[in-house]
Amino acid sequence: MRYSGLIEKYRDRLPVTASTPVISLGEGNTPLIELRNLPAILGTDVQMFVKFEGLNPTGSFKDRGMTMAVTKAVEAGSKAIICASTGNTSAAAAAYAARAGIGCFVLIPEGKIALGKLAQAMMHGSTVIQIQGNFDDGMRLVQELSSDMPVALVNSVNPYRLQGQKTISFEIIEALGDAPDYHVLPVGNAGNISGHWMGYSESVCQQTEACGLCHGACPYHPAKPIATKRPIMIGNQAAGAAPFLRGEMVKNPETIATAIRIGHPMSWNLAWAAVRESGGWFNECTDQEILAAQALLARHEGVFCEPSSATGFAGLIKDIQAGRIKAGSRIVITLTGHGLKDPDTAIAQSSKPHLVAAERGAIGDLISKHL
Numbered sequence: 444m445r446y447s448g449l450i451e452k453y454r455d456r457l458p459v460t461a462s463t464p465v466i467s468l469g470e471g472n473t474p475l476i477e478l479r480n481l482p483a484i485l486g487t488d489v490q491m492f493v494k495f496e497g498l499n500p501t502g503s504f505k506d507r508g509m510t511m512a513v514t515k516a517v518e519a520g521s522k523a524i525i526c527a528s529t530g531n532t533s534a535a536a537a538a539y540a541a542r543a544g545i546g547c548f549v550l551i552p553e554g555k556i557a558l559g560k561l562a563q564a565m566m567h568g569s570t571v572i573q574i575q576g577n578f579d580d581g582m583r584l585v586q587e588l589s590s591d592m593p594v595a596l597v598n599s600v601n602p603y604r605l606q607g608q609k610t611i612s613f614e615i616i617e618a619l620g621d622a623p624d625y626h627v628l629p630v631g632n633a634g635n636i637s638g639h640w641m642g643y644s645e646s647v648c649q650q651t652e653a654c655g656l657c658h659g660a661c662p663y664h665p666a667k668p669i670a671t672k673r674p675i676m677i678g679n680q681a682a683g684a685a686p687f688l689r690g691e692m693v694k695n696p697e698t699i700a701t702a703i704r705i706g707h708p709m710s711w712n713l714a715w716a717a718v719r720e721s722g723g724w725f726n727e728c729t730d731q732e733i734l735a736a737q738a739l740l741a742r743h744e745g746v747f748c749e750p751s752s753a754t755g756f757a758g759l760i761k762d763i764q765a766g767r768i769k770a771g772s773r774i775v776i777t778l779t780g781h782g783l784k785d786p787d788t789a790i791a792q793s794s795k796p797h798l799v800a801a802e803r804g805a806i807g808d809l810i811s812k813h814l
């Protein structure tokens with residue numbers, strides 16, 4: 444059967460009815476790619492899989508939450524949506540609003556937005572409002588605006604966003620046959636780690652996590668693909684925007700990983716719950732470590748994610764080197780967005796193309812040198 448998006452696939456586990464007008468672009472169903480080369484390069488025997496969310500319709504995991512948020516906004520009769528964004532939320536909101544035929548207003552921070560994301564918001568016809576402030580300022584403003592204007596708020600404080608985002612965990616459990624031992628991801632506004640945890644939690648038997656019947660015979664989950672456990676959750680932040688490491692909000696967050704340049708995470712309590720209940724922890728990574736992790740994935744695995752997305756892998760490298768990961772473990776790393784979102788950062792850290800004459804000799808010499 445043709446795959447037609449995560450609401451159709453998981454409608455029995457999402458707050459929709461038969462008459463809900465589903466707004467979908469075929470999001471979800473992203474590949475879970477096993478890393479073949481990097482474990483040996485890092486000198487580890489752990490098994491690592493990346494869930495490449497950059498292959499969603501607008502190039503980030505935000506589509507999972509946005510299909511639900513826009514579907515429910517349309518169902519409630521909204522004629523317009525609004526969000527604050529570091530870029531990917533606005534790209535997704537703009538695309539799903541275009542699909543639904545409703546208006547879209549996006550507030551983005553001045554300057555620090557990746558070019559690909561800005562192009563998407565503009566191209567899909569949303570009203571792009573660049574504010575002289577950061578994401579946290581934008582978040583405060585859209586909460587005020589949506590409280591007394593006829594615009595539906597689609598940031599992850601909208602509960603339907605997390606409902607859509609939880610489906611990533613269902614897909615991982617289906618692909619692996621169970622939950623992994625660890626789940627590693629970047630954390631900004633902290634909606635995604637909360638959505639992952641919700642998905643994993645709904646997949647285990649709530650009566651007793653280790654009931655041992657959950658692959659078929661469990662009386663509480665008769666038909667669903669059920670996991671026998673939940674993973675240890677590891678949230679990773681950029682050092683300049685790491686409120687979970689500081690234990691308090693950060694005033695002027697700064698990092699090259701613009702998608703997680705957030706000082707006041709909205710899902711503060713849910714993210715702490717995910718990490719604490721799972722026995723996990725938070726890491727912080729420098730911009731340098733983040734860019735190095737991005738380059739490792741691109742050069743050794745052929746997977747090109749944006750800098751923010753590489754923050755999970757950057758933190759995992761540190762955890763492996765510090766001996767914090769159990770030998771032989773199975774780990775899933777969420778790569779939240781596609782590398783093409785931020786071409787400037789990619790080009791700035793790569794070597795320039797070789798400029799040579801358009802002749803066989805010169806090019807042949809160059810090839811010989813690099814063989």
Ligand SMILES: *Cc1c(COP(=O)(O)O)cnc(C)c1O
Pocket residue numbers: 503504505531532599629630631632633634635636702703749751752779780
């Ligand atoms: C939104 C986003 C994040 C952060 O997700 P939160 O839910 O805000 O924690 C990380 N990476 C990318 C690419 C994003 O777009």
